[in-house]
Amino acid sequence: MTSQSRHLYAADHILVRQSLVELDTTPNTFMRAPGEAIGTFALEATVDELAHRLGIDPVELRLRNEPAVNPLDGKKFAHRMLRECFVRGAAEFGWADRSPEPGSMRDGRWLVGWGVAAAYHPAVQFTANVRVRLSADGAVLVRCGFQEMGMGGATAQAQIAADALGVPVESVRVEYGDSDLPTGAPAGGSAQTASVAASLLTACDKLTRALDKLAKQHRTFPAEALRAAGKPYLEAAVGADSGLGAVAGQLRFFSKFALDQRRWVKAAKGAHFCEVRVDPDTGETRISRWTGVFDVGRVINAKTAVSQLKGGIVMGIGLALSEETLVDPRTGRIMNPSLSEYHVPVHADIPPIDVHYLDEPDPTMPLGLIGIGEVGITGVAGAVANAVFHATGKRVRDLPITLDKLL
Template sequence: MTAIGAPLDRVDGPAKTTGAARFAAEQQPPGLTYAALVHATISRGRITALDTSAARAVPGVIAVLTHENAPPLTPARKVTPLDLSTMASGTSVNYLQDDEIHWNGQPIAVVVAEDPAAAREAASLVRAEYAVLPATVDFAAMEPAAKQQPNSMISPGEGKKGDAEKALAAAPVTVDLRFTTPGHSHNALEPHATVAVWEGNRLTVHDATQSLDWFRNHLAARFDIPVADVRVLAPFVGGGFGGKGAVWPGTILAALAARATGRPVRLALTREDVYRTVGGRTPTTQRVALGADRDGKLTALIHTSVSRLGRVGGMPEQITSQSRHLYDAANILVRQSVVELDLLPNTFMRAPGEAIGTFALEAAMDELAAETGLDPVELRRRNEPAVNPVDGKKFTHRRLREVYALGAERFGWSDRTPEPGSMRDGRWLVGMGVASAFHPALRFPANVTLRVSAAGTVVLRCGFQEMGMGAATAQAQVTADALGVPVEAVRVEYGDSDLPVSPSAGGSVQTASIAGSVVEAAEKLTRSLRRLAKRTGGDDPFAVLRQAGVPHVEASVGSDTRLGRLSTQARFIGGFLRDSRKMRAASGAQFCEVRVDPDTGETRISRWLGVFDIGTVVNAKTAVSQLRGGIVMGIGMALSEETLVDPRTGRIMNPSLAEYHVPVHADIPRIEVSMLDDPDPTMPMGVIGAGEVGITGVAAAVANAVYHATGRRVRDLPITLDKVAG
């Protein structure tokens, strides 16, 4: 192999840097109109009156759609593991079909106009009156929580080994701690946008989606048309992080408005619209209790959590996932509970569950290290398991010892003095913290078509999503090495639901899933080329085709027919059952250095090193970028990000980047990233996945470094000035 691992530039780089790339909101079909949303201002109740007269009088307004005049819409289907596309519904609300209000921000009208200014002005003039019903919106006041159902598609709600509570009570050394994390809102560089066009009964949607197939199936069901009559196009997506994995009101209402007006409609959400109508990360309360002997060997590990669902949607997060796998405790109890609130449902957000779950577990491990007098790295080494701790499954790939050894050496961990507050740089207190990173690895079926032409080109066709992570570049490299051709000869077609079906770009599954099918298709092509080569001689695939007088050969994996989809579903279930007998994950170690002002509590991250085991590194440049991006997002989670919900009204109080603080360049030091590049023998091309493991462990590493600098434990994110200096 010559292409795999090379730090190649992204094939979509020139289009994006020159402005040639066209995103969803930049599509301009003939006759385009513009839409704007009107949001409810209560959390629960009914609309008793809607005055749209002033809105309709605005010059250029074409229509004001409400529950009183909107076309019919089919309710969302219930989620079922037999059809993963049912997970695409952001909420269960049937928009503009009745007078019910389910959350503060729910769209109650959509205005369509000839220009965007007229649409926005008219939307601001719609007046609603409500019959307000009692609403439950304060997560902090919710007790008791209900146990998460054991049949969750995301993760089981409970797991146990031995009697952890009894072992905790008997342990010589214990910590029993409570952690909280706030809600987080999605802030992709490109806000959500949809351009919807109807041609008779056929619907074409340009959308900022990270799940083409799910979107297509969901839209077909909602508008009661055949799946074949829906086309979703998303060649470029300006970031997703999970927020664009579900179908939210904007997409549905754009298509509904286009059907009602008979004109193409563009609905580009404002930043505030995104906060009001697109779910984010759930807040949590977590308990982590650890018991150990005097040498630091864990005898008990307890991790319980409470998270939030919307009353009209959302899925539990796998908050205790890493606590099932990271440490070899003799007795383990993990349990997840949920509460339902009258709020916008939560949704996927980079490393759902593990991002916030590792904060609690890894901060607790740091506290146990202090109680036992052990170095935090040494404590983790002493509790490294040989097999999966809860169920005894074998690891397919586990390199955390090597990761920590490499990271400690490169970061200069031995220079750390153990006493909190013992390291200074002038007036700054200096602290060093560490935490484990973890994210499970999965693969899904992917359909692909590969064509090798005598003209010297290879075309890979697959309807996957490119959100800026370099997916097309990586698959070109996989294809090149699988066929033994130069990577420059490979062209990748993607971002169109008319192409062979791909899994969503989420869960760190896309690269490995598609690579497996590419390799399978390449093997089929290689067999065809070898048969031709027996007649012509040579091993260059292009030369073989030319000498044989054959213009091209093609091979496919999977089929998008109804029978093919059933076969794909069977492949998924079979693969899932096989994989359930093994434990496979990406892992890493996060090393952080902070400087803290002792008077103000100002915290600055001065150095960062992340060392990761993600299996085979397909592209050294894009993989580092992915991991570094996850770390940046984790730094935001640690120090500043927090969605503030008014506990009286359920209204988000900081729905803009002026008040919801994400990291900027001045907040981020140079982030060094190292990777083992050690293939997992059970995964296609040895790939595990890089998209999400980078954010895990980050918040804990920051909190642990702040403790080392100051002696103050912060167990409630974000780590703000008042919590450090107060």
């Protein structure tokens, strides 16, 4: 809930506090982005309110308070291009045409509002064990037990292996999602691609060096080395699932994690620009336009990256406008336990979403990639709430933004 508040804005005095309150109801747990989806709503709505009270453009206020180093402890940012995200997003969205006064923009009977917010999600890496086999016919087999939930993880790892080994991507097959395979990184924390890629690159490097050595022994080209040696394949592995190898892998992970924590602040970032239309008589709110620009390091696959970022924005729109768990105060039980009464966005609720990414690599991460899965939803609710305030002059601090809160 508070990670973004530690890093997003320069300030001489920062108080970050979290309180735990015991309630006789179901406990909170991860929902989409662990904490940052809600935390960015609170922070970005507050920054927007500050901008309004000061009479400063919300984008300009953010640019003025962009920190050069981490505000809490002075650590360096491993990679930070949030300023570039805001500048490009403002240009793509046409932010310069915004009338600053709330309620001053209309389209027929609709009140029109424009809102902006920052996106933020920390970048982490887990351990991943990988085996890579190169056959004499040029086929490559990558084996790792990570799971695939539709985000294109296997496609990305096939592309990474093909690039590292200099083979067509069609020659690479990825086996995943099986407990018999080497232990993979979970699809959580937006960390899977970078975690698996780190081990995959090491394994491919081992394989390339072994192939070069074999080629020298048989005085041939690396592509012909396996046939010349009479070998059906070469294989390289990184990590182990048991024994001393597993212990060593954990030690490497924790030592790297501790070193990174001391040296850098790593995160995916972005800027959301949102247009809403609000009916002044009914309070009906429609999102009519969206632009998002993201700093997520190097992008491995443009199609899957844009799809994940758009998906995060769609989920954030649900968070902002319709999704709510209703609890009976007498019993503590959930009153809307099915999708018939828990309202998620449908096609009619979603505007055209214009997504851009900077594609600038983070030099401290494998291949320069950071993580995409969760940053898309962060900041979305803040951008919507800020646009609703710009349209109506009403500041909603409790999600979702429903009709009764605007009338």
